[in-house]
Structure formats: structure tokens, C-alpha cells
Amino acid sequence: MLSNIRIVLVQTFHPGNIGAAARAMKTMGLTNLVLVNPRCFPDEEATRLAAGATDVLENARVVTSLEDAVQDCVQVVGASARLRSLPLPHFDEPDEMVQQVILNATDAPVALVFGRERSGLTNDEIRCCTHQVSIPANPEYGILNLSQAVQILAYETHRAWRQHDENDFTYQRPLEATPPTREQFIHFQDHLSRLMQQSGFLTQPHARTEEQLQALFARAQPSRKELSLLRGLLSAFEAHLPRQ
Incomplete structure (x- = not known):
């Protein structure tokens, strides 16, 4: 056409x-x-x-x-x-x-x-x-x-x-990112929680800081690869903490 x-x-x-x-x-x-x-x-x-x-x-x-x-x-x-x-x-x-x-x-x-x-x-x-x-x-x-x-x-x-019915036009879209499994996401949340406690970031046990950060990452919906990068970042920080 x-x-x-x-x-x-x-x-x-x-x-x-x-x-x-x-x-x-x-x-x-x-x-x-x-x-x-x-x-x-x-x-x-x-x-x-x-x-x-x-x-x-x-x-x-x-x-x-x-x-x-x-x-x-x-x-x-x-x-x-x-x-x-x-x-x-x-x-x-x-x-x-x-x-x-x-x-x-x-x-x-x-x-x-x-x-x-x-x-x-x-x-x-x-x-x-x-x-x-x-x-x-x-x-x-x-x-x-x-x-x-x-x-x-x-x-x-x-x-x-x-908009014509007979055309086969499609936009070029990025490949769909693979979402993490529920298990992988829970491991990330546990890792984040552990690091916040070890670093002294959480000083008020009753504050909702941990909950709010977990909600933030849940809303962000990181891909499996992005979650792996975040885990690597947490591990790098963890390596510099004093041994308990």
C-alpha cells in the first residue's frame, strides 16, 4: 500500500x-x-x-x-x-x-x-x-x-x-524482561533486611522503614537480571562490614 x-x-x-x-x-x-x-x-x-x-x-x-x-x-x-x-x-x-x-x-x-x-x-x-x-x-x-x-x-x-485493518505493522519493542521467581524475590528481601540490620541502618525496631523499602522494590518490579545486580550490590556492601 x-x-x-x-x-x-x-x-x-x-x-x-x-x-x-x-x-x-x-x-x-x-x-x-x-x-x-x-x-x-x-x-x-x-x-x-x-x-x-x-x-x-x-x-x-x-x-x-x-x-x-x-x-x-x-x-x-x-x-x-x-x-x-x-x-x-x-x-x-x-x-x-x-x-x-x-x-x-x-x-x-x-x-x-x-x-x-x-x-x-x-x-x-x-x-x-x-x-x-x-x-x-x-x-x-x-x-x-x-x-x-x-x-x-x-x-x-x-x-x-x-490504523488500516490489512496492515501488519508492529512497533519495535524491547525483549520482555524475565521477572524473578517469588523465591528469588524473598531471598533478595531477606538479604536487604540482614544488611540493614548489620549496618546499623535500622535503629528503631518498630519503624516501618524495612516494610516501606520492601514495598518500593515490589512496585519497581525489577527483572531477574536487575534483581541479580541488586543482590551483587548488597554483597559488595556486606563485604565491607565488620565481622560480627
């Missing part, structure tokens, strides 16, 4: 923005990049700012017109900071847009189109689109860098894809 979602950059002026956009794409699982008449590509600045997403750059396709970039797409969404008078369906919120994009991308290519850094997309280029989308921002300063706009829409796309 994600491989059917194409990011199209039109006449990008700064090659660094191409690299930053590639990085934004790859972090969200998007790899299909098409460049329409970039001023300078390939370029060292693009590679530098891609920061590990050089495979996206290496596989990018360069074409001479937006029509060439999207002619096989069933949906073409133009990202625009300004509302136009053209009668195209307009998404006021990116999350509404990506729900439709994800469904269409199940069976066919779709494109998210971004214009020039300074002037965006022309009216003729908007006419190549089937929809428009705006990114809500501060009305007094709603200017987004090109790669920032790509990152926002790429994130919304990935979020919608994660």
Missing part, C-alpha cells in the same frame, strides 16, 4: 530540500519519489541532508512535467497553502485526506504533490490534481518549509496506514 503512494516535488530550487524530503519520506515508510524539473539533482547537498535515505534519492525518477509524474495515478492531491478558485475537492485537514488516499493506494498509484519553495503550485499544475489539501497552521505565520510539509503529510499517511 505505501509503495503505491508517490511523493512528487515540482521544480524544487534547493537540492537540500530534496534530501530532507527523502529523509522525511523514509522515516514514514514512503520510498516513491518523483522530481519534476529540479534545478539541481543529483547533488551533494541533497545526499547530505538525506541523512541515510540515499536509497530514496537513488531510486527517484526525474520527469519534465507534472503530467508525466501523475498520469498513471487514480488520485492526485496537491498540497497548497492557499485556497484557489478552481473547483477541486478540498481537504481542510490532512487526516481526512489520507484516509481516502490509503484506500485508493490499496489497488493503484496515488500522488501527493508539492510545489516550489517560494510560489507553490501554479493554477495549471493544480488542474493536474484531483484534490487539494492544506495544512492548518498559524494564520499569522503559516509558512512551512517544503520538507516540513512533506513530513507532516507523510506522517499522517503512515498513521492512517497503521
Whole structure:
């Protein structure tokens, strides 16, 4: 599904923005990049700012017109900071847009189109689109860098894809730590109690200090390995106590 979602950059002026956009794409699982008449590509600045997403750059396709970039797409969404008078369906919120994009991308290519850094997309280029989308921002300063706009829409796309019933996405999680047995935990508590008494830490027999410390470790739920480290620490302290 994600491989059917194409990011199209039109006449990008700064090659660094191409690299930053590639990085934004790859972090969200998007790899299909098409460049329409970039001023300078390939370029060292693009590679530098891609920061590990050089495979996206290496596989990018360069074409001479937006029509060439999207002619096989069933949906073409133009990202625009300004509302136009053209009668195209307009998404006021990116999350509404990506729900439709994800469904269409199940069976066919779709494109998210971004214009020039300074002037965006022309009216003729908007006419190549089937929809428009705006990114809500501060009305007094709603200017987004090109790669920032790509990152926002790429994130919304990935979020919608994660929530789709047919994907098998799972977060990378640390391996589950093995909890200690009840016997191991009791041995630790006995060791802690013995050391507190031998060290003179417990000076008031009726105080609840020991109880409170045992409750603290119970709440912390240390793993078997962590409990072993704590036992080693207690043993190291115990070795420095005077023999009784």
C-alpha cells in the first residue's frame, strides 16, 4: 500500500530540500519519489541532508512535467497553502485526506504533490490534481518549509496506514524482561533486611522503614537480571562490614 503512494516535488530550487524530503519520506515508510524539473539533482547537498535515505534519492525518477509524474495515478492531491478558485475537492485537514488516499493506494498509484519553495503550485499544475489539501497552521505565520510539509503529510499517511485493518505493522519493542521467581524475590528481601540490620541502618525496631523499602522494590518490579545486580550490590556492601 505505501509503495503505491508517490511523493512528487515540482521544480524544487534547493537540492537540500530534496534530501530532507527523502529523509522525511523514509522515516514514514514512503520510498516513491518523483522530481519534476529540479534545478539541481543529483547533488551533494541533497545526499547530505538525506541523512541515510540515499536509497530514496537513488531510486527517484526525474520527469519534465507534472503530467508525466501523475498520469498513471487514480488520485492526485496537491498540497497548497492557499485556497484557489478552481473547483477541486478540498481537504481542510490532512487526516481526512489520507484516509481516502490509503484506500485508493490499496489497488493503484496515488500522488501527493508539492510545489516550489517560494510560489507553490501554479493554477495549471493544480488542474493536474484531483484534490487539494492544506495544512492548518498559524494564520499569522503559516509558512512551512517544503520538507516540513512533506513530513507532516507523510506522517499522517503512515498513521492512517497503521490504523488500516490489512496492515501488519508492529512497533519495535524491547525483549520482555524475565521477572524473578517469588523465591528469588524473598531471598533478595531477606538479604536487604540482614544488611540493614548489620549496618546499623535500622535503629528503631518498630519503624516501618524495612516494610516501606520492601514495598518500593515490589512496585519497581525489577527483572531477574536487575534483581541479580541488586543482590551483587548488597554483597559488595556486606563485604565491607565488620565481622560480627
